[in-house]
Amino acid sequence: MKALSAKTVLWSLWATAVIGLSVWLSWPLIFEEQQDIFLAGAATHGHHQIELACNACHTSPFGGKEVLQSACIACHGAELKAVSDSHPTKKFTDPRNADRIERLDARYCIACHAEHQLERTRPMGVTLPEDFCFECHEDVGRERPSHAGIGFETCASAGCHNFHDNLALYEDFLLKHSSDPWLLETQRILERPSQREDLAERVEPDAPDSVVADEAPTADWQHSAHAAAGVNCSDCHGSEQQWQPKPLQSVCAGCHERQFEGFTAGKHGMRLAQGLSPMVVDQARIAMKPEAGHRELTCNSCHSAHAYDRQVAAVDSCQSCHDSEHSRNYAQSAHAGLETPVTCATCHMPRQESPDGGFHVQHNQSDNLRPNEKMIRSVCLDCHGLGFAIDALADQALIDRNFTGRPALHVESIDMAVDRAKAAPTLDNSYQ
């Protein structure tokens, strides 16, 4: 038999390697599994749960930055609009800013929030050096002498300004609230009743006989708002022929659309929004209780399957997984000791006005935490003065103590606004 030439052997090896590599690379793309081989680097804390859902951001292989920008806006556009974004991209598209764009192309979110670069990612997913405000506001010291000499790295980190949301930090708002006491005379804490209803008439469950009825869930349900509203077993579990022992979240979403929308926009439910399996507690990058590590995050993780007790959901459910210094100190905090307690949900899942005029609980628990000054108007000012709230939220040690004690830091923004107003006491910017 004629021996193969060295050239033939080399060509064969090369062809085999190319085919093998092609199969190895295309298999994950075709079958959408093990796509981690394509990860350019670990994703930020905001996106790491969905980093393997590449299509969530890379919606098209073509289009470059425009494609990514559309993906950013698809998820974050509404919240930017809701807070009257101080630096919308449309401010930078004017050709007069061409020179600025060469230095910092703020037309694209990724100019400041580059993904897959965890090693240089700072709070709020920012990947630029902290003094980036300098690029456009280098002469701020000239028009605001109080700002002369203040480092640009402190603009957004000292509690004074945010790049996007300044609803509670703009100068006239500071002035309006400059005389607020630390605790307002009247505090507005919305009560969260247990939702355990004492119904005058016992509602009979319509579960089919073939389903072995468990007394405890039935009793829980009979005292629930669901029973009071006439939502029976079959409304969630289906008919006898199509009985679902464990209904999916989509069943909850059928009625609680706005709550589900918030849930899937936040860290608890964002995987579901991408068609991934529910998040498990072990995937979190913040301190969690080891014994809760295996738990999945679905509607029933916080709202038990049949009782739907809002008091449980407002504190106990959170505490069953979260294990930060802040959450461990809640029980001893002043907030917890109030007659109507300020709960985890009071601050992190505030009630919001719905477009239809009613109210709903914001189920995206990160919504007012990016950054935490977003809590000022949505929560803190219900009970506290603006100055106290700004100082408290800038004091990490106080946050860790779950607000037991008083702020050790003082943010001077209100003082600066007052001093400036004193210098021009007769001036007013309202239209007469």
Add this chain to the structure above:
Amino acid sequence: MKTTLKSRAVMSVPLLCATLLLTGGCGQKEAAGIDPKLYTDSLFAVMNADRANYTKLIIGRLGPKGADAIKPNEHWEDLANGAPLPAQMFRFGAEVVAETTDEFTYSLQSIWPINSQNAPRTEIEKAGLQHIADNPGSNFYGEEQLGGVNYFTAVYPDVAVAAPCADCHNNHKDSPRRDFKLGDVMGGVVIRVPLD
């Protein structure tokens, strides 16, 4: 002189090119259909009319000097019946246009801006705003290159059409000039059209 077919063909090339040049051929783009000056003048006419009408027919009629049903205020979103100031309304229009088309952009600027970000930045903007301030009633036109793109830039005077316009600027703590009167040029509308 007798010419061959080949030489006639060679000689005819420049003639053909000249003809095509005059008619828009020979690799040259067809000239734009509208003169940039006419284009920006027309845009400004619409902008100016809408702005004046909002100031007089909405703010003037429903604001503090009229029915007092709305509160025109810089922070109008924080008021239940707040309404954007005329200058803000104008800027919101510019922002929507910026999201809608890149065929033109416009902005409201001044050499006495309440917000320093609205001061002129490019050389044409500086020259144009100074020109309309020094020559009330006249416009300014020029061309400039920004970010590698050539633009036709027009600057039109922005006049205080109602007393509150001047009052607001005179009383605002961030205003660098406080002696405006009704009819004064307080700033300029800069309209920019890409030429490339």
